[in-house]
């Protein structure tokens with residue numbers, strides 16, 4: 001078990017005190033990080049006490065401490081999951097080799113790029129969400145937003161630690177740049193598409209934490225299989241925190257769905273909107289949008305990058321040991337490939353389809369959430385079902401990018417797409433309506449009309465608890 005140094009300037013379980021050069025480099029980055037946080041972190045709440053959890057170890061039980069803290073004083077630390085003794089690479093051409101404690105020269109650029117891409121999403125999400133505090137539906141939700149935000153900040157620390165400790169000068173430069181790119185900025189945008197769209201209402205936020213944080217989960221699971229052991233150990237611990245982010249999204253949408261059903265029951269015409277709720281078909285449009293944006297984050301369906309990551313032992317499949325076969329050779333993945341203005345079934349060598357394999361695992365995980373939401377609708381006796389659109393719907397990356405598929409995956413004419421899209425994706429009118437609902441409710445125990453109360457509070461505390469002290 002690694003020993004934890006909680007009193008150091010940078011709390012850690014990686015023995016920073018014994019590596020003075022690394023410690024100095026990280027301590028030099030720290031004030032820049034704090035400046036970034038103050039400038040780009042949650043706006044208007046930096047001086048408030050927030051009841052937050054802080055990672056203090058990697059033990060399965062008792063890894064976190066809960067208390068009031070002002071966000072700029074949050075103890076962002078560096079924690080790696082415990083090493084698995086004699087760990088070997090479990091797939092690809094490198095299968096059976098000992099995991100690498102140092103970066104192999106031939107994989108240096110690739111690993112740096114993956115770590116930078118992963119790292120970039122973390123501060124990007126904080127930037128996207130920085131104004132949501134103005135309109136939180138309750139103090140409980142406000143606190144959950146900030147919890148997600150500070151932990152995304154910690155995930156940036158996790159990647160910066162890898163860059164500083166294993167990539168020398170280039171790593172330090174990349175770490176600086178991670179603080180310089182800005183979500184949505186035309187000159188210095190964040191790297192991946194979905195991380196440049198503003199998230200300015202809580203329906204988008206809950207869909208983002210449901211669908212986009214879940215992409216994070218699957219990417220982290222794939223990187224947890226990495227032959228580069230420090231990356232594997234880092235991402236394994238990040239997954240522990242990630243579970244709460246997806247809880248915030250999944251339970252947030254669930255509470256909206258429940259409230260919508262309640263409001264429908266109260267209305268003579270079952271009209272949720274007339275009662276100040278968000279209609280189910282509008283929820284569906286936001287769901288479809290964020291699902292599609294998040295699917296893009298898995299990269300192309302056919303990817304030689306993905307094949308070489310897998311071959312080299314750099315990035316595996318989620319839970320690689322659940323697969324029966326680990327070379328990925330002499331196997332094919334059948335997928336629909338655009339051809340002559342239509343689609344035709346094609347066989348792709350499995351290694352080249354690894355992005356799609358990961359995407360499939362993700363889709364299955366999303367389905368479980370949708371089923372939960374549908375159970376709430378059915379319990380209310382309402383005959384409506386939410387669903388995931390086809391994997392081809394509204395894609396911007398990969399084989400289906402820019403092609404007009406409907407939600408069932410039927411290829412349309414450009415004209416039919418234009419006619420249909422208002423029913424499938426949030427419209428300007430939807431956005432206007434959702435915006436009118438975004439009024440803050442900051443009184444302990446109170447909640448906005450358009451969302452249900454959570455069945456319980458945080459860590460055994462009641463919903464009524466003053467999770468954020470605003471005075």
Ligand code: BYC
Nearest residue numbers: 118121125192193212213216219296298299300303305306
């Ligand atoms: N946007 O071979 P391909 C999270 C580029 S979320 C822009 O298909 P590959 C979080 C690609 O870079 C998880 N560009 O791609 C969630 C390549 O460029 P080059 C974040 C894209 O390499 C919520 C070209 O297109 N972590 O943690 O197999 C809150 C050909 O691409 C995109 C990771 O993503 C795109 N969507 O896969 C906070 C893990 N997709 O080489 C946090 C690290 C592809 O032609 N990243 N391109 O210049 C990766 O594993 C891979 O980079 C990707 C792309 C899966 C993203």
Ligand code: FE
Nearest residue numbers: 122152155216
């Ligand atoms: Fe994260």
Ligand code: FE
Nearest residue numbers: 213216242245
């Ligand atoms: Fe997250």
